[in-house]
Amino acid sequence: MKLTRRSFLQASAVAGGGALVAGCAGRKPVTSAMTEAKALPKQPAKGEWLASTCQGCTAWCPIEVFVQNGRAVQVRGNQLSKANNGYCCVRGHLIIQQTYDPDRIKVPMKRTNPAKGRGVDPKFVPISWDEALDLVADKMIELRTNNEPHKLLYMRGRYSPTDQALLYGTVPKIFGSPNSISHSAICAEAEKMGPGYTQGFFGYRDYDLAKTRCLVVWGCDPLSSNRQVPNTIGKFGDILDRGTVVTIDPRFSTSAAKAHEWLPLKPGTDGALAAALAHVILTEGVWNREFVGDFKAGKNLFVAGQTVDEAAFEEKETHGLVKWWNIALKDATPAWAEKETLIPAGQIVRVARAMGEAAPATAVWMGPGVGMNPRGTYASMAVHALNGLVGSIDAPGGTLQSNKAPTGEYPKVDAYLDEMAKKFGKEKKIDGRGAKDMPAIMGGPGKTGVVTNNVANGMLKDPGAIKVILSSWTNFNFSCSGAHRWDQAMAKVPFFVHMVTNPSEMTQFADVVLPATFAPTEKLSVITNMANLHAHASIQQPVCKILWDVKTEETEVVWLLAEKLKAKGFPNLYDYYASFEDPETGKKPTNAAEFNEITARISSAPIWMPKEPLKGDKIESWTDFRTKGVYNTERYAYKKNWGKFKTETKKFEFYSETLKKALTEFADKHKSTPDDILAGCGYVAKGELAFVPHYEPPKRHGSTSEYPFDFIDYKSRLNREGRSQNATWYQEFKKADIGDESWGDVLKMNPADAARLGLKSGDTVKVSSTTGSIVTTLKTWEGVRSGTVAKCFGQGHWAYGRVAAADYAKSQPRGGNNNELLVDDYDRLSGSTARNGGFTGVRIEKV
Amino acid sequence: MPNYGMVIDLQKCVGCGCCTVACKGENNTRPRANGQSYNWSDLLNKTEGTFPDIRHTTLPVLCNHCTNAPCVENCPVTPKAMFKAEDGTTLHNQERCIGCRACQMSCPYSAEQLDEKSLSGETYSVISFNFEGRDTQPQWTDQSELIKGCTASGAETGTKAGTLVPHMNAYESGDYKAIRRAGVVEKCILCHHRTSNGMQPACVAACPAQARVFGDQADAGAPIAQLLKQHKALRLQEAAGTEPNVYYIRKYGPRS
Numbered sequence A: 001m002k003l004t005r006r007s008f009l010q011a012s013a014v015a016g017g018g019a020l021v022a023g024c025a026g027r028k029p030v031t032s033a034m035t036e037a038k039a040l041p042k043q044p045a046k047g048e049w050l051a052s053t054c055q056g057c058t059a060w061c062p063i064e065v066f067v068q069n070g071r072a073v074q075v076r077g078n079q080l081s082k083a084n085n086g087y088c089c090v091r092g093h094l095i096i097q098q099t100y101d102p103d104r105i106k107v108p109m110k111r112t113n114p115a116k117g118r119g120v121d122p123k124f125v126p127i128s129w130d131e132a133l134d135l136v137a138d139k140m141i142e143l144r145t146n147n148e149p150h151k152l153l154y155m156r157g158r159y160s161p162t163d164q165a166l167l168y169g170t171v172p173k174i175f176g177s178p179n180s181i182s183h184s185a186i187c188a189e190a191e192k193m194g195p196g197y198t199q200g201f202f203g204y205r206d207y208d209l210a211k212t213r214c215l216v217v218w219g220c221d222p223l224s225s226n227r228q229v230p231n232t233i234g235k236f237g238d239i240l241d242r243g244t245v246v247t248i249d250p251r252f253s254t255s256a257a258k259a260h261e262w263l264p265l266k267p268g269t270d271g272a273l274a275a276a277l278a279h280v281i282l283t284e285g286v287w288n289r290e291f292v293g294d295f296k297a298g299k300n301l302f303v304a305g306q307t308v309d310e311a312a313f314e315e316k317e318t319h320g321l322v323k324w325w326n327i328a329l330k331d332a333t334p335a336w337a338e339k340e341t342l343i344p345a346g347q348i349v350r351v352a353r354a355m356g357e358a359a360p361a362t363a364v365w366m367g368p369g370v371g372m373n374p375r376g377t378y379a380s381m382a383v384h385a386l387n388g389l390v391g392s393i394d395a396p397g398g399t400l401q402s403n404k405a406p407t408g409e410y411p412k413v414d415a416y417l418d419e420m421a422k423k424f425g426k427e428k429k430i431d432g433r434g435a436k437d438m439p440a441i442m443g444g445p446g447k448t449g450v451v452t453n454n455v456a457n458g459m460l461k462d463p464g465a466i467k468v469i470l471s472s473w474t475n476f477n478f479s480c481s482g483a484h485r486w487d488q489a490m491a492k493v494p495f496f497v498h499m500v501t502n503p504s505e506m507t508q509f510a511d512v513v514l515p516a517t518f519a520p521t522e523k524l525s526v527i528t529n530m531a532n533l534h535a536h537a538s539i540q541q542p543v544c545k546i547l548w549d550v551k552t553e554e555t556e557v558v559w560l561l562a563e564k565l566k567a568k569g570f571p572n573l574y575d576y577y578a579s580f581e582d583p584e585t586g587k588k589p590t591n592a593a594e595f596n597e598i599t600a601r602i603s604s605a606p607i608w609m610p611k612e613p614l615k616g617d618k619i620e621s622w623t624d625f626r627t628k629g630v631y632n633t634e635r636y637a638y639k640k641n642w643g644k645f646k647t648e649t650k651k652f653e654f655y656s657e658t659l660k661k662a663l664t665e666f667a668d669k670h671k672s673t674p675d676d677i678l679a680g681c682g683y684v685a686k687g688e689l690a691f692v693p694h695y696e697p698p699k700r701h702g703s704t705s706e707y708p709f710d711f712i713d714y715k716s717r718l719n720r721e722g723r724s725q726n727a728t729w730y731q732e733f734k735k736a737d738i739g740d741e742s743w744g745d746v747l748k749m750n751p752a753d754a755a756r757l758g759l760k761s762g763d764t765v766k767v768s769s770t771t772g773s774i775v776t777t778l779k780t781w782e783g784v785r786s787g788t789v790a791k792c793f794g795q796g797h798w799a800y801g802r803v804a805a806a807d808y809a810k811s812q813p814r815g816g817n818n819n820e821l822l823v824d825d826y827d828r829l830s831g832s833t834a835r836n837g838g839f840t841g842v843r844i845e846k847v
Numbered sequence B: 001m002p003n004y005g006m007v008i009d010l011q012k013c014v015g016c017g018c019c020t021v022a023c024k025g026e027n028n029t030r031p032r033a034n035g036q037s038y039n040w041s042d043l044l045n046k047t048e049g050t051f052p053d054i055r056h057t058t059l060p061v062l063c064n065h066c067t068n069a070p071c072v073e074n075c076p077v078t079p080k081a082m083f084k085a086e087d088g089t090t091l092h093n094q095e096r097c098i099g100c101r102a103c104q105m106s107c108p109y110s111a112e113q114l115d116e117k118s119l120s121g122e123t124y125s126v127i128s129f130n131f132e133g134r135d136t137q138p139q140w141t142d143q144s145e146l147i148k149g150c151t152a153s154g155a156e157t158g159t160k161a162g163t164l165v166p167h168m169n170a171y172e173s174g175d176y177k178a179i180r181r182a183g184v185v186e187k188c189i190l191c192h193h194r195t196s197n198g199m200q201p202a203c204v205a206a207c208p209a210q211a212r213v214f215g216d217q218a219d220a221g222a223p224i225a226q227l228l229k230q231h232k233a234l235r236l237q238e239a240a241g242t243e244p245n246v247y248y249i250r251k252y253g254p255r256s
Helices: A005-015 A017-026 A090-099 A129-145 A171-175 A189-199 A229-242 A270-283 A321-329 A334-341 A345-358 A376-389 A419-424 A454-461 A483-491 A553-567 A572-578 A592-608 A622-628 A657-669 A674-680 A687-691 A728-732 A751-757 B018-027 B102-106 B154-161 B202-206 B223-230
Strands: A048-053 A062-068 A071-077 A109-111 A124-126 A152-156 A180-182 A214-218 A244-248 A261-263 A293-295 A313-315 A362-366 A468-472 A495-500 A512-515 A525-531 A534-540 A630-632 A709-715 A746-749 A764-768 A773-780 A788-793 A805-807 A841-846 B004-009 B041-050 B053-062 B082-084 B090-092 B212-216 B246-249
Touching (some): A048 A622, A071 A090, A071 B202, A090 A728, A090 B018, A109 A129, A129 A171, A129 A468, A129 A512, A129 A553, A152 A171, A171 A180, A171 A419, A189 A376, A189 A657, A214 A345, A229 A244, A270 A321, A270 A334, A270 A345, A270 A376, A313 A321, A321 A687, A334 A345, A345 A362, A362 A376, A525 A592, A534 A592, A553 A572, A592 A622, A657 A674, A674 A687, A728 B018, A746 A751, A751 A773, B004 B223, B018 B202, B202 B212, B212 B223, B223 B246
Parallel strands (some): A048 A534, A152 A468, A214 A244, A214 A362, A468 A495, A495 A512, A709 A788, A746 A773, B004 B246
Antiparallel strands (some): A048 A062, A109 A124, A109 A512, A293 A313, A534 A630, A764 A773, A764 A841, B004 B212, B041 B053, B082 B090
């Protein structure tokens, strides 16, 4: 019988598909010639690769987008990028679905329901840009008319590192408000305190993975998130051949699955483990002599429990090693640490030896899990200090600082500040930084950093303090711990303008919504970052036809807003923007589109028309830059910062004179003492211990009797921050997050605990902390220790879109949001929001 | 004629999902529905042991392009809709496909109806089926708006972009269409529209670990042949006698 599609359809119409299908399987093939059919000609899709920049995480990878007839179709790493070697991670691929998200906001919207709250329909209606910006400008002018410009608050989410100066850096300042608030402190700022107060580098480190012989992954999973994910993925497999990989994480991560050693420490005890590793490295004499120095007499005097004479040791690039030993390390034996961390002493010794043997090619890659907890500064310092001990700072195979790609500066803003702006710009910021209980001494002595999550508390405490909010690419009602506080705070704000791509949780509280360009495929800007020993500047540009009436918040929208403010009697912002000059032609912008282009040209001009030849790539022109898409600097030079670390001593400080100065100055300002300040901020250290890396026992919200499980929060490898959950590809491959389930959200619990509680995989459970509760699905999993439960951050949207939320119209979430469980608390020395370290206890009940 | 195959180095693989997502983009495969994943490339997960001594492997899976392909043998139409190209690729011609699903039922790596375990990567199916009379792109024909007049819809997004699937990768192929119609099966064709034009399959091109090596096994100088010579390779379900042309080398983790 010769069966064709037509004859089959006729047959199935009679017999019913099922019957014939069953029959087919057993039927003998009509012919056994496997290749009786010939392959017909084919052509791959025609199009072109256009350069842009990802910004799905903080790696900010230079990418290229494959464009067919004005449609964005595929993404890859920029082939010229030295940061990612021409590859993007899975986040990059999701750009396509985010660009064509069916739930994009396509026009400006206005709220028509004055009632605000979670689950309250804002009853948005479409309006024109003109009407929208009139509404915004009127509300802003009202503040100035009433002599309260400081009641304007701008909150920055994802941004461009160059153009942020035009909105974050300018609008509140010229207007007369001190309230420019960045999202930074909810990310990983506490992590910067380690390198900051030991080597004066308050930044994210680079790693020389091509030469690393011992990689210690600590409190993160760089194969999934943190930074430079594609570069790490490309080099990890070879490190396994070359040496030892150690993963320190309370939950089983991909890095743990692929490591020689997994150390699933009790959450929040990282400082104890670091101290014990340091103790063993010193007692076994495997520290790096070139960086740290040696005993003058040659003999190792580091013996457990014994104090050492400071004069006996001669340091080289470091300061205070013996002090550190005497104050915090001499009794930090592996046996002691085993009790605190639950990691076997033998494994601690084994890992310390491996670290010492590979030194200085031992990179300790610290992530936010170490420091983003209520006493995290000291854990962060303790973990980073290990890089100092093994001499990997700026060494081949080690932990490096980085170069910077040159970028152009925008004109100075000062001349455009009127008396009102100068006066009210000095008002107190709403985030409470610098208060006695919130030092936030990020950046070193005399400096302060943002306390993002405290803004909600500030607004709740004084509901009249903020009357108009502008915010772009934020979703603090979803992304900040103690999320319900943001629901309460935002509901009370008289006028809130949200600049976003999707109707997010925070958008539900907006009065006016200005639809944003989706940055990686639609925004024009210049982005800078570093990875793999090279810094870069890359173009971000519209690569495809923009389907909706959207505008770029940091250039086009501020220009249009400035025009409106000028028309209503406040010209200063417009006058400032209009003073910009094109770096090549000197032309001044006359409209939003010109301003958009001129600002990108100013930012990138030092790359394509440098005053002196650059050491990195050669870029001929603006057009050449947009075509190539990336400028890579020269390779980072080893030992570049030896002898000139930005610390008080210019050395790598195991005894932090820099922290001592910062804390003492801060205490003086409050007529207090460092001990008093630390006690008020919840740290346990007193006296000299406050100035060395050391172990602070974990702080925990909720008693172990009422909330018996330590909650472990971590990031999805598919998270484009909190924004990719409306993509079906995100949901379909959620199982790429180790232990997770596609299209779902699972709380992972050790099977022994589940058996004890009578729970099994698939059960719907209510998870409660002292601050809130969520309902999600339980999964039994051997990847967590008994007494702990883990859940990935990402799911739990009750808005954002039809895929992200279970039911957008009814505000029903898909899974649960970790931030509704995590307690609003801080590492107060840095101002960082606590997320990790088991600081939130939870109770789990079957629903 | 080459004899195409693929080697996947599990030590390099980190289970990140770039291959699976890039495949969905390259081949315009729709979201899962009706017990079909429509994932021509997928991930299997296996975790064993008890805390803290646990071992995990993520196995990227795709059509094995078997030498003895039951899907081809059991394809009842003439000429066959499921057939072997001369280069070894197991191809599918959608015009000739009658949607009988004999291929899906006979393939040892496929399931007619995926269960919930596929959501955690315990099961998968190489071949998926587009049911007769059902919309194969419901995501993009959906005209509903979350906020009326303010947010987009799938249908409007496609219309504005100029194609039903706005990000459609519009390749041309005489055998299979860039978007499937109802009543046919679909599966990985090793990006024949790319490989027959000197390009790598999309999953290979996208792999940031460079864990996937595609090429001509018959060419002794080709990287794939060298890897197969150098390493002991594993193939899925050897006992089924299908002679897969997708090979796995090394271990996912040192403790795996």
